[in-house]
Amino acid sequence: MTLTRRRLLGSGAALAAAATVAQTIVGEAEPAMAACAIVPQASPLIVAMHRLSNGPSPSDVAAFNALGSTDDERYERWVEQQLNPSTIDDSACESRIASTQLKIRYDSVNEVRPLQLLYASDEQLWARANSGMDMAYAERMRPYDEVRVATWIRAVYSRRQLFEVLVDFWHNHFNVKASSDQNIAATWPFYDQIIRAHALGNFRTFTRAVGRSVAMMYYLDNVSNRAAGGEGGNENYARELFELHTLGSDHYLKFYNDRGQIETITVGGQVYPVGYIDDDIYEASRCLTGWTIANGRDGRPNTGAFYYKADWHDTYPKTVLAPRVMAGVAPAPNIPARQPDMKDGEDVFSLVCYHPGTARHVCTKLVRRLIADDPPQRVVDAAVEVWLANREAPDQLKQVIRTILLAPECRATFGAKMRRPLDVLWAYLRATGAELPSDVEQVGGDTSRGGYWASLFYTADQTGHRLFGWDTPTGHPDVASYWANTNGMLTRWNCIYNLTQSWGGNVQIDLIGQTNLGASCAAIVDAWTARLCGYALQPSVRSALIAFLAQGGDTNAPPQPLRGAPDWGAAEALHDRVRAMVHLLAMTPEYSLR
Amino acid sequence: MGCSAAIAAMAAGKVGQLIFADEAGAAGSDEILVVVFLRGGCDGLSLLSPFDDTVYRQARGSIALPLSGANAPLLIDPRNASYSTSSFGLNGKMPHLKELYDGGRLALVHACGLDDDTRSHFDAMDYIERGTPGNKATGSGWITRHLQTATLGAGLLPVVAAGTEAPASLLNYNGAVAMSNPRNFGLSTHWRYNRKEEDYKMMQVLEGFYPGTGRNLVDVAGRRTIDTIKAIRAANPGTYTPRAGVTYPGGSFGDALKTVAQVVKMEQGLHIATVDLGGWDTHESQANSDGSGYLPDRLGVLSQGLHALVNDLVDYLGRLTIVVMSEFGRRLGRNASNGTDHGHGNVMMVLGGNVNGGRVYGNWPGLQDLDQGQDLRITTDFRVVLGEIIYRRLANANLGAIFPGLTAAGFTPLGLVNGADPGPINWSAALRDVAPGQAGDLPNKLYLPLMTQC
Known part of the structure; x- marks a missing residue:
């Protein structure tokens, strides 16, 4: 590695490191990070439940514990099981989805319907998008709403927890704001299926499928990308394909052309430019001219399928990566004139997806999600090596993710990430055995009520963590420095209570039925701590919760109603106090870590 | 700074008490700066348009703004000789801003922005908001470093991000409060254990959970949230009613501006507010040939909102400055989707009672000689605009720390705002380094360690 190359890369030695991964040896874990006083001790169970799942549920903890005789054995078997989600029976979760009602109300329509569009055909979904059809906005948005409901149900009840975590990762990686366009909202189940189909698959196949989807086509405008005499096509998609989906801006060299200046690296016997320049984006967008959707316009059929419009394609030679x-000597165009239909675009997907910079960019993001905000370099290197060696394998991503999860750093690290708001809510609902809502047509004759899911989404969106609703193609940030803000903290605290209110989501949680009210205050706090956390709280936090529950009484005796305010001797007051204590437990700093 | 030193310093930094701090105000400390960021790359050539320039008309084709009709640009007098190559007009949907311009409350700077070759939204925003072109790894934002080097006035709510989160310009400033609506900034619980009569029992427990001693980001953010809840509870803001005759646009932008106005009128020492407005990435169907359409409507919302804020805060105008910016402008030529792709030079707007408005600042480079052969050049660095406001209105001379890399040679104030110079500019990039507890030690002057480094 030369200094020149390092300087050229700007962002440090990312590419050069990719070039030398073959020498990386998976060895002993680096010493565990010095923990803050607040951070509980990592254990394989804690990691599996709090970071690789959406929090512990009693049944998933029991299933984990039954997998072997040592922590490591249980963890490794759990990882393998979770990496093969189809082998995990998830019928209970799927029947919840099948039996859930979601309200729709507009004009004279006020109905509850099951989730009917999750598995609808592309044509059925496209029919809703078609602006030529007279259809209410609520009907057009309905497929998107159904996916949101199904995603919440899976987040809370699916036994394929790692898969749900990864689906969320990829939705953010290939972020599309679902409500930004009716074509996108109406076909959202199809986009969700693409994410789910490839979450453990091959990255090039994945990226290409995303690129051809109605959602990405409309979100980043490639649907209208065509060659036009003297004027540019639409470079929006091509730019984010390079910058966000594949190589990442760490590999953006920024100067405009002059390819003779770009240093090269050799990986696996192949020579690559170390990064990309603006001209790569312009030329890639030309390669993707004519890649559009059959939307009934300009002579295209009206099916919503991917469509290649040959007379929109720019057939001149192009140079990409x-x-x-x-x-000092620039290359000749590597994409010749007049290639067969779609070959230019296929070449682009191979060029960006197989570039070693892409391996590093996406592996870094995966390690950041699965281990720590500050990703351990050794794990990234190991993941990159597996990525490159399996770039054409159908289970490339599964192998990469397995490498990350089985790295010693993964199970030895806890609390180096902050839960995003939805991570907190889902964890709380899982730990407390919550019942997510099912809508009803009316409440006491009032047809404006009973839309609990809509209320739940509104409540949750206030946290700034908006499922399928992040505006820009970056997806939600995945680092604590973003989420640790006043609005985020306040709303994550308030949602714990608000979601259970009829106006805030009507989630049913029977905290009292799951509490032994005859146990001591200390024992009640410890029992709920075991349920929600599974690790020991800071001593000061534990004693504060016990003291709250006791309200001046004996902490080693069961809690008693106060004679005066605010209980006035009422037995119900004790229930309010127990619920408040569990809410406070979910509001601890510990509970925001993962 | 090592972990233990950071923790010790944080402990001495009195984070928990900051918003109740009562420090002597210095010149400029009662100023209010509102930073409006237009996310997505606002098309400055549609905002302040060289509408009869032949190069512009040819390159924009069907989406060039119309020369006549209801949506024709609103002709202004730039009062700047370099702008004589064509007529200039504010977008036809921006009569509100035209009024402020003509009234001397609005100054415009064209061909302005981030002098870096990036055409990436996210890199450009990172560079601008961190105040370090070319370096997005900088650990703090430019506003953060202003706050770290300024002498802040008294007050409960010095820094408010109107919205669900704080922007990167406030990165690692632990005093920033993100809020969507002051009235709703309170703990939502069952009534019984959080009553005023028992002094908010649940809140008391929460306070114990979050001592704010800097152990990690969660702790500090939690403490800040609790302090803000208490401060707002004390200030008791009601439902907000703007000044008579003032109408904010509907939607999140109008709501955010109302939040700013309400916090200003609460008189809780607001010094900096940030507001975001997205939706400017007009790659497709930007406008119709008659000058109507998506982008003009968006500009109309911006125009109406800024006009409403200025008029709502007319009693505070003498100490109010509003700056409006975006990450880059858009390409001169239209694309094949009747939109424009990412470009370079752009417009910045400065509004307020001490703004030398009614003028366009900077040098117009023309449209013959373009950046990368396709985009408006940049003749004014965005840091020069912000630097002048910080120096002359906020009375902070530490421009070296706020914009490391900016030099005396690169900083020639344009004369955008009134204000006495607060002494010589300190071009040292070093942040004030005072031992905890020593004279000059101020709260909130620390970078927080990331949890993983703690």
């Missing part, structure tokens, strides 16, 4: 001939 071609390595220079030698220092």
Whole structure:
């Protein structure tokens, strides 16, 4: 690695490191990070439940514990099981989805319907998008609403927890704001299926499928990307394909053309330019001209399927990520004129997806999600190695993710990430055996009520963590420095209570029925701590919760109603106090860690 | 700074008491700066348009703004000789801003922005908001470093991000409060254990959970939230009613501006507020040939909102400055989707009672000689605009720390705002380094360690 290359890369030695991964040896874990006083001790169970799942549920903890005789054995078997989600029976979760009612109300329509569109055909979904059809906005948005409901149900009840975590990761990686366009909202189940189909698959196949989807086509405008005499096509998608989906901006060299300046690296016997320039984006967008959707316009059929419009395609030669001939000598175009239909675009997907910079960019993001905000370099290196060696394998991503999860750093690290708001809510609902709502047509004759899911989404969106609702193609940030803000803290605390209110989501949680009210205050706090956390709280936090429950009484005796305010001797007051204590437990700093 | 030193310093930094701090105000400390960021790359050539320039008309084709009709640009007098190559007009949907311009409350700077070749939204925003072009790894935002080097006035709510989160310009400033609506900034619980009569029992427990001693980001953010809840409870804001005759636009932008106005009128020492407005990435169907359409409507919302804020806060105008910026402008030529792709030079707007408005600042480079052969050049660095406001209105001379890399040679104030110079500019990039507890030690002057480093 030369200094020149390092300087050229700007962002440090990312590419050079990719070039040398073959020498990386998976060895002993680096010493565990010095923990803050607040951070509980990591254990394989805690990691599996709090970071690789959406929090512990009693049944998933029991299932984990039954997997073997040592922590490591249980963890490794759990990882393998979770990496093969189809082998996990999830019928209970699927029947919840099948039996859930979601309200729809507009004009004279006020109905509850099951989730009917999750598995609808592309044509059925496209029919809702079609602006030529007279259809209410609520009907067009309905497929998107159904996916949101199903995603919440799976987040809370699915036994394929790691899969749900990864689906969320990829939805953010290939972020589309679902409500930004009616074509996108109406076909959202299809986009969700693409994410689910490839979450453990092959990255090139995945990226290409995303690129051809109605959602991405409309979100980043490639649907209208065409060659036009003297004027540019639409480079929106091509830019984010490079910057966000594949190589990442760490590999953006920023100067405009002059490819003779771009240094090269050799990986696996192949030569690559170390990064991309603006000209790569312009030329890639030309390669993708004519890649559009059959939306009934300009002579296209009206099916909503991917469509290649040959007369929109720019057939002149193009240069995309071609390595220079030698220092100062630019390469000839690597994409010749008049290739067969769609070959230019296919070449682009291979060029960006197989580039070693892409391996590093996406592996870093995966390690950041699965281990720590500050990703351990050794794990990233190991993941990159597996990524590159399996770039054409159908289970490339599964192998990469397995490498990350089985790295010693993964199970030895806890609390190096902050839960995003939905992570807190889902964890709380899982731990407390919550019942997510099912809508009703009316409440006491009032047809404006009974839309609990809509209320739940409104409540949850206030946290700033908006499922399928992040505006820009970056997806939600995945680092604590973003989420640790006043609005985020306040709303994550308030949602714990608000979601259970009829106006805030009507989630049913029977905290009292799951509490032994005859046990001591200390024992009640400890029992709920075991349920929600599974680790020991800071001593000061534990004693504060016990003291709250006792309200001046004996902490080693069961809680008693106060004679005066605010209980006035009422037995119900004790229930309010127990519920408040569990809410406070979910509001601890510990509970915001993962 | 090592972990233990950071913790010790945080402990001495009195984070928990900051918003109750009562420090002597210095010149500029009662100023209010509102930073409006237009996310997505606002098309400055549609905002302040060289509408009869032949190069512009040819390159924009069907989406060039119309020369006549209801949506024709509103002709202004730039009062700047370099702008004589064509007529200039504010977008036809921006009569509100035209009024402020003509009244001397609005100054415009064209061909302005981030002098870096990036055409990436996210890199450009990172560079601008961190105040370090070319470096997005900087650990704090430019507003953060202003706050770290300024002498802040008294007050409960010095820094408010109107919305669900704080922007990167406030990165690692632990005093920033993100709020969507002051009235709703309170703990939502069952009534019984959080009553005023028992002094908010649940809140008391929460306070114990979050001592704010800097052990990690969660702790500090939690403490800040609790302090803000208490401060707002004390200030008791009601439902907000703007000044008579003032109408904010509907939607999140109008709501955010109302939040700013309400916090200003609460008189809780607001010094900096940030507001975001997205939806500017007009790659497709930007406008119709008659000058109507998506982008003009968006500009109309911006125009109406800024006009409403200025008029709502007319009693505070003498100490109010509003700056409006975006990450880059858009390409001169239209694309094949009747939109424009990412470009370079753009417009910045400065509004307020001490703004030398009614003028366009900076040098117009023309449309013949373009950046990368396709985009408006940049003749004014965005840091020069912000730097002048910080120096002359906020009375902070530490421009070296706020914009490391900016030098005396690169900083020639344009004369956008009134204000006495607060002494010589300190071009040292070093943040004030005072031992905890020593004279000059101020709260909130620390970078927080990331949890993983703690």
